Amino acid sequence: xxxxxxxxxxxxxxxxxxxxxxxxxxxxxxxxxxxxxxxxxxxxxxxxxxxxxxxxxxxxxxxxxxxxxxxxxxxxxxxxxxxxxxxxxxxxxxxxxxxxxxxxxxxxxxxxxxxxxxxxxxxxxxxxxxxxxxxxxxxxxxxxxxxxxxxxxxxxxxxxxxxxxxxxxxxxxxxxxxxxxxxxxxxxxxxxxxxxxxxxxxxxxxxxxxxxxxxxxxxxxxxxxxxxxxxxxxxxxxxxxxxxxxxxxxxxxxxx
Amino acid sequence: xxxxxxxxxxxxxxxxxxxxxxxxxxxxxxxxxxxxxxxxxxxxxxxxxxxxxxxxxxxxxxxxxxxxxxxxxxxxxxxxxxxxxxxxxxxxxxxxxxxxxxxxxxxxxxxxxxxxxxxxxxxxxxxxxxxxxxxxxxxxxxxxxxxxxxxxxxxxxxxxxxxxxxxxxxxxxxxxxxxxxxxxxxxxxxxxxxxxxxxxxxxxxxxxxxxxxxxxxxxxxxxxxxxxxxxxxxxxxxxxxxxxxxxxxxxxxxxxxxxxxxxxxxxxxxxxxxxxxxxxxxxxxxxxxxxxxxxxxxxxxxxxxxxxxxxxxxxxxxxxxxxxxxxxxxxxxxxxxxxxxxxxxxxxxxxxxxxxxxxxxxxxxxxxxxxxxxxxxxxxxxxxxxxxxxxxxxxxxxxxxxxxxxxxxxxxxxxxxxxxxxxxxxxxxxxxxxxxxxxxxxxxxxxxxxxxxxxxxxxxxxxxxxxxxxxxxxxxxxxxxxxxxxxxxxxxxxxxxxxxxxxxxxxxxxxxxxxxxxxxxxxxxxxxxxxxxxxxxxxxxxxxxxxxxxxxxxxxxxxxxxxxxxxxxxxxxxxxxxxxxxxxxxxxxxxxxxxxxxxxxxxxxxxxxxxxxxxxxxxxxxxxxxxxxxxxxxxxxxxxxxxxxxxxxxxxxxxxxxxxxxxxx
Numbered sequence: 001x002x003x004x005x006x007x008x009x010x011x012x013x014x015x016x017x018x019x020x021x022x023x024x025x026x027x028x029x030x031x032x033x034x035x036x037x038x039x040x041x042x043x044x045x046x047x048x049x050x051x052x053x054x055x056x057x058x059x060x061x062x063x064x065x066x067x068x069x070x071x072x073x074x075x076x077x078x079x080x081x082x083x084x085x086x087x088x089x090x091x092x093x094x095x096x097x098x099x100x101x102x103x104x105x106x107x108x109x110x111x112x113x114x115x116x117x118x119x120x121x122x123x124x125x126x127x128x129x130x131x132x133x134x135x136x137x138x139x140x141x142x143x144x145x146x147x148x149x150x151x152x153x154x155x156x157x158x159x160x161x162x163x164x165x166x167x168x169x170x171x172x173x174x175x176x177x178x179x180x181x182x183x184x185x186x187x188x189x190x191x192x193x194x195x196x197x198x199x200x201x202x203x204x205x206x207x208x209x210x211x212x213x214x215x216x217x218x219x220x221x222x223x224x225x226x227x228x229x230x231x232x233x234x235x236x237x238x239x240x241x242x243x244x245x246x247x248x249x250x251x252x253x254x255x256x
Numbered sequence: 257x258x259x260x261x262x263x264x265x266x267x268x269x270x271x272x273x274x275x276x277x278x279x280x281x282x283x284x285x286x287x288x289x290x291x292x293x294x295x296x297x298x299x300x301x302x303x304x305x306x307x308x309x310x311x312x313x314x315x316x317x318x319x320x321x322x323x324x325x326x327x328x329x330x331x332x333x334x335x336x337x338x339x340x341x342x343x344x345x346x347x348x349x350x351x352x353x354x355x356x357x358x359x360x361x362x363x364x365x366x367x368x369x370x371x372x373x374x375x376x377x378x379x380x381x382x383x384x385x386x387x388x389x390x391x392x393x394x395x396x397x398x399x400x401x402x403x404x405x406x407x408x409x410x411x412x413x414x415x416x417x418x419x420x421x422x423x424x425x426x427x428x429x430x431x432x433x434x435x436x437x438x439x440x441x442x443x444x445x446x447x448x449x450x451x452x453x454x455x456x457x458x459x460x461x462x463x464x465x466x467x468x469x470x471x472x473x474x475x476x477x478x479x480x481x482x483x484x485x486x487x488x489x490x491x492x493x494x495x496x497x498x499x500x501x502x503x504x505x506x507x508x509x510x511x512x513x514x515x516x517x518x519x520x521x522x523x524x525x526x527x528x529x530x531x532x533x534x535x536x537x538x539x540x541x542x543x544x545x546x547x548x549x550x551x552x553x554x555x556x557x558x559x560x561x562x563x564x565x566x567x568x569x570x571x572x573x574x575x576x577x578x579x580x581x582x583x584x585x586x587x588x589x590x591x592x593x594x595x596x597x598x599x600x601x602x603x604x605x606x607x608x609x610x611x612x613x614x615x616x617x618x619x620x621x622x623x624x625x626x627x628x629x630x631x632x633x634x635x636x637x638x639x640x641x642x643x644x645x646x647x648x649x650x651x652x653x654x655x656x657x658x659x660x661x662x663x664x665x666x667x668x669x670x671x672x673x674x675x676x677x678x679x680x681x682x683x684x685x686x687x688x689x690x691x692x693x694x695x696x697x698x699x700x701x702x703x704x705x706x707x708x709x710x711x712x713x714x715x716x717x718x719x720x721x722x723x724x725x726x727x728x729x730x731x732x733x734x735x736x737x738x739x740x741x742x743x744x745x746x747x748x749x750x751x752x753x754x755x756x757x758x759x760x761x762x763x764x765x766x767x768x769x770x771x772x773x774x775x776x777x778x779x780x781x782x783x784x785x786x787x788x789x790x791x792x793x794x795x796x797x798x799x800x801x802x803x804x805x806x807x808x809x810x811x812x813x814x815x816x817x818x819x820x821x822x823x824x825x826x827x828x829x830x831x832x833x834x835x836x837x838x839x840x841x842x843x844x845x846x847x848x849x850x851x852x853x854x855x856x857x858x859x860x861x862x863x864x865x866x867x868x869x870x871x872x873x874x875x876x877x878x879x880x881x882x883x884x885x886x887x888x889x890x891x892x893x894x895x896x897x898x899x900x901x902x903x904x905x906x907x908x909x910x911x912x913x914x915x916x917x918x919x920x921x
Contacts, residue, residue, distance in 0.1 A: 016659045030659035032650045034645075188644065189633060191530055194734065
């Protein structure tokens with residue numbers, strides 16, 4: 001069984017964000033970097049699947065500048081077998097379809113049974129790459145999975161939908177699955193695995209978007225305007241209810 | 257008349273006596289040796305560890321510990337009784353040795369007898385009184401064990417055997433003396449008076465008549481001999497072994513630095529296992545410790561986890577290891593002891609500090625935690641794993657962006673060394689004082705105090721990372737070593753001469769653990785640094801009277817023995833300290849040590865609330881601390897205990913900063 005896990009390195013969301021000089025994206029100085037949270041669920045699920053079926057080969061792929069070897073190493077320490085680094089210093093400027101094209105370019109003819117990735121990245125948050133990869137490869141995709149079961153080529157997943165409802169989806173491999181919070185708790189790599197990871201294969205490839213040129217342009221990037229903060233009401237419950245009704249009447253139109 | 261007595265009276269100093277006597281002694285010694293070697297074989301199941309360096313110091317420490325009973329008498333009641341019993345029994349042992357020396361040594365070979373005259377009288381009196389004292393103390397100890405039954409004291413068949421045998425030896429000793437004196441000394445009161453107890457026994461027995469007394473004496477003599485030899489033979493097989501092994505453990509004791517953990521060699525690529533989950537992963541001393549343990553339960557009595565109904569007893573951990581070693585060496589240590597017990601330890605060192613048997617509890621627990629973290633990726637909870645990941649990403653367990661680490665002191669005009677490396681001291685701020693609002697107030701107070709004293713302070717700012725202390729105590733040696741190496745390199749790169757900390761955990765780590773990375777820059781904790789500034793007059797403060805209670809943090813107190821400097825500082829600023837019952841070396845942990853600051857406390861009562869209640873019990877309104885972890889736990893504890901109005905936790909530096917009289921020019 002062959003599994004591909006696509007991961008992205010993103011800034012830690014607690015970092016001090018600044019807009020870059022061109023005003024098109026965030027400035028990269030003073031940021032702490034980590035593996036995209038949703039991609040961690042993808043790595044964990046792939047490793048669990050390998051533990052279940054025993055015979056599986058896990059390839060972890062990441063696109064970006066040299067520093068992205070860090071999350072690749074972490075994925076290898078968590079249990080992936082080999083790493084692929086598409087060395088692309090401009091990855092943050094590329095639109096989702098270009099990223100998907102690069103992944104699909106690598107994955108085609110390699111017959112991956114399952115491709116796991118995060119349902120979106122924490123920084124750009126387009127949520128498009130996974131489904132586009134599936135489209136390029138001509139295989140099906142199931143997004144935002146929060147539960148996963150595999151049995152001899154058949155998969156059963158739970159999807160998280162809007163409004164708290166869930167969908168139970170069954171299908172067969174090959175398939176792209178995008179992972180959502182709640183799917184699993186990613187493991188902490190053990191020391192012997194961290195050491196083994198250092199010796200695992202890491203393939204470095206040049207970026208190839210397969211002729212997929214720029215289709216969009218970022219006009220501007222800015223922080224949301226600061227609006228008035230929330231209001232905390234204090235006091236006894238009956239009193240609070242009265243205050244709330246009054247506020248809703250005066251300041252909003254919900255009771256009109 | 258010559259004051260003496262006939263040695264081997266009645267039984268006779270002849271082959272018929274000496275032959276069987278020495279044959280029995282030999283048998284006892286053989287049994288003793290077999291028992292001893294069997295145990296040594298088990299100790300050797302552990303990994304090697306050199307505890308024979310600094311021999312002179314080790315021997316001195318052992319002699320003090322054993323003969324002055326220095327550790328035993330730290331707990332006054334039962335400790336004093338044990339010490340008196342030990343000294344009495346030792347006098348009896350010496351007396352017996354002198355008799356052997358004269359009769360089968362100096363007298364036999366050179367015809368020299370020294371047990372005579374005034375020396376004999378004193379010898380006789382000393383032995384008599386020692387015997388009496390030994391009986392009284394032994395009865396007291398038995399009363400404590402069997403009648404008073406202190407909570408947590410484990411009593412087994414072993415104990416009854418030991419009490420019974422010792423009492424029998426002492427009683428038969430007096431009966432032998434009594435039967436002999438009833439025959440030989442009833443008409444020489446000026447001699448008999450030097451054996452008052454023996455004389456008393458003799459008076460009771462005098463009616464039996466000489467022939468009966470002589471028969472009785474012979475029987476008792478051989479019985480007493482068998483009991484005494486039985487004592488020797490049973491040493492390795494019963495808790496009597498503590499006489500040997502607890503004494504020897506004082507020799508093998510950890511000679512510090514106090515609380516410094518052993519390094520794991522992460523460079524060694526052949527190593528595939530880390531930490532301990534099997535007996536063979538521990539060191540021989542860890543197994544030996546179990547034999548040195550007397551089950552005195554002093555550790556358990558002081559353990560904050562045990563006191564709050566958590567499944568940890570340091571005594572039990574030590575003895576579970578012993579049980580595995582001697583009865584089921586294949587067992588899994590962690591499964592036997594239990595994860596929850598291992599994670600409950602706050603590494604407060606109360607157990608190790610009080611232990612009269614030089615047992616090292618904390619290191620064992622950390623070794624097992626290392627196994628859980630490094631081999632299994634296990635933590636006490638997801639929140640701890642998240643904190644570890646945050647340290648990896650942002651260099652602090654709070655998950656705050658690393659680049660804002662130095663933001664707190666911008667308004668104070670303090671710059672990072674990367675901008676201005678010419679400073680008097682480097683303030684190693686620590687994670688809590690860098691990011692946590694409550695502790696930033698402490699850091700700001702400390703900086704203001706330094707500025708008032710004309711001391712130029714610098715920080716590492718965003719180059720500073722967690723020192724690794726909670727990480728290491730939680731068992732994550734790999735992440736600790738990564739952090740330590742980075743920090744050592746950065747600090748050394750600036751040529752820093754002196755470092756001050758406001759966190760005792762940082763202090764202990766930088767001064768002790770970082771030695772493994774050739775880091776030897778002077779580090780001073782703020783309580784001591786400020787005390788010296790005030791004492792030298794560099795910092796002038798106006799003493800304003802106030803009352804408070806003071807909490808000795810585990811890492812300034814038991815780990816570094818700094819009890820007086822903070823108290824002196826408090827007094828110098830006008831404070832009167834209403835001490836809690838548990839203070840100085842008996843201080844009760846806040847609950848945050850051992851990396852527990854990163855973990856939720858899910859089991860039993862909350863340790864910080866218990867400590868807060870002790871502070872409230874003093875009736876004063878302020879609780880002074882010297883540690884950001886303690887302060888955090890106390891701020892939380894006053895809320896949890898609902899005493900926010902009654903008790904205000906503060907750091908010493910905050911109170912001192914309010915009393916600055918003059919800004920330095």
